[in-house]
Amino acid sequence: MLFQSFGDIGFTEKKDTRSGFGDAVYELGKTHPEVVVLTADLAGSLKLGPFIKAYSNRFIEAGIAEANMIGMAAGLCIGGKIPIATTFANFATGRVYDQIRQSVAYSNKPVKICASHAGLTLGEDGATHQILEDIAMMRAMPNMTVICPCDYEQTKAATLALPAINGPVYLRFGRPKVPVFIPSGIRFMPGKAQALVPGDAVSIFASGHLVWKAVEAGKILEQQGIHAELINIHTIKPLDRQAVIDSVARTGCAVTAEEHEINGGLGDAIAAVLARHQPVPVEMIAVHDTFGESGKPNELMTKYHIDTPDIVLAVKNVIKRKMKRN
Amino acid sequence: MTDIEKLKQLVPQIKRDILRMVHGAASGHPGGSLGCTEFMTTLYFNIMNTKSGFDMAGKEEDIFFLSNGHIAPLWYSVLARKGFFPLKELSTFRRLNTRLQGHPTTAEGLPGIRIASGSLGQGLSVALGAALAKKMNDDHHLVFSLHGDGECEEGQIWEAAMAAAHYKADNLISTFDRNGLQIDGSTEEVFGLGDLSAKLRAFGWLVIETEKGNDVLEMLHVLHEAKQKAFHEKPVAIVMHTMMGAGVDFMENKHHWHGVAPDDEELALALHQLTETLGDYPV
Known part of the structure; x- marks a missing residue:
């Protein structure tokens, strides 16, 4: 980590x-x-x-x-x-x-x-x-x-x-x-998921600009006693399947977060791996089958629900679903 | 034997190969393949300066790109007859697990092929990229490409044509097969191309136009002229009028034969018109 x-x-x-x-x-x-x-x-x-x-x-x-x-x-x-x-x-x-x-x-x-x-x-x-x-x-x-x-x-x-x-x-x-929060000088490992923060309550798999949003969400959750594991999926293909499976084996549920359509992106890639190898509740933060519009970047992330509060809410929902199953 | 005699021996044999391959696969594109045989045979056997064997990078040799990939039967026959791979492999054309895919590809490792083609309009850009790489590498060899006239309906051809003149890619010699036919009919009925030579000139190319694209002597002459025109600050185009299906009377100038295989009877009739000069490939 x-x-x-x-x-x-x-x-x-x-x-x-x-x-x-x-x-x-x-x-x-x-x-x-x-x-x-x-x-x-x-x-x-x-x-x-x-x-x-x-x-x-x-x-x-x-x-x-x-x-x-x-x-x-x-x-x-x-x-x-x-x-x-x-x-x-x-x-x-x-x-x-x-x-x-x-x-x-x-x-x-x-x-x-x-x-x-x-x-x-x-x-x-x-x-x-x-x-x-x-x-x-x-x-x-x-x-x-x-x-x-x-x-x-x-x-x-x-x-x-x-x-x-x-x-x-x-x-x-x-x-x-x-x-800019990734320390300089870290060698990029293509195809290898980057584990950022360890946790046991939920695995957050985030990509691109949504990684920082997930960091912000993790900080809020941490203050509430919820310890999320954050994994940066910088390489979406080939996906580091083992890292995904191993993390979810520890946490029992997952949230994906990306600045992309919900169809065909990171969320689908993670869900496909989990469905086959480690079925657990998954929530997806992504744009829901709609085009965007003009606006400031942060306004758009808020309006299209790919912002920090959306990740916090998704984490709480997915943990509830996990608890119901147990 | 003179160059002309050798070419005159090769051409009917390659046309036999094309017909037998397409018939054997019960699919494929005989029309354009037969129409461009004189050009491609001359290019490979008399014009291009190539090294022995095949290496993908093609450094310090002339290289060729087929942009209208559907005339693959012609290219495969020329490559096999030139020794890039065994002649008997022609019998695997379009069959499961073959290196001779319906359209050319690098995916099966067939020697002689450097890029996939089939989806039309892409090969001029690729040839231009390879020509620019040769310039960067101080490699004073030529890049040749072949395109269908119907293919020129694709916008990418004109992006590439504009770019080639802009970069002064004078090591690029592109030939356009002006047979006037495409799948749905004549090019002028389907999507009027008009004066292709004038268009290319307006785009900044040196253009050689020939009415006799099915005459090997003329092909020799035109390709030598193109080589002389190369390295003069402009890309060189050959607009070559050919006859779709040339050499087989019932196929000539019929757009029906763009992508239809002859049946047993038609094959027999067609082969009867083409002398087996160098031996058919074994089945």
């Missing part, structure tokens, strides 16, 4: 996860001459400035033509490159599903699709840009690894780990500034 209690977790600054990506991409430029970065007219949003300045010969501005960007990235792999293809999560998945499916995943090319502005927390731009189905799409794709880190430091570490991951990867991160 990274922390002993929720009281141990704090932060001194807020940073956007996409800056973690941008900073790490610049590092990769130095360490990996085979890394080539592509973007679809979003170099600024993806924080690519330092990489472009230092390695302009390994940067491809693909314009607002995402399908071609994904295809070019697949072609670059054939010449021995490790392409990092970047845009907003909406345009990086739904718009180019078939290009990823045939030219990247089926062809098993190590294209690293790095997507910012995922989920509701994109905010004011509204539902056209707030993709909440991307994890479902990418999870369903054979050969694809799906990663959704929780803060600046973890996004940086996950990005640095990309060249070592075989095959294609979907790395999902976001727009807003969020607390």
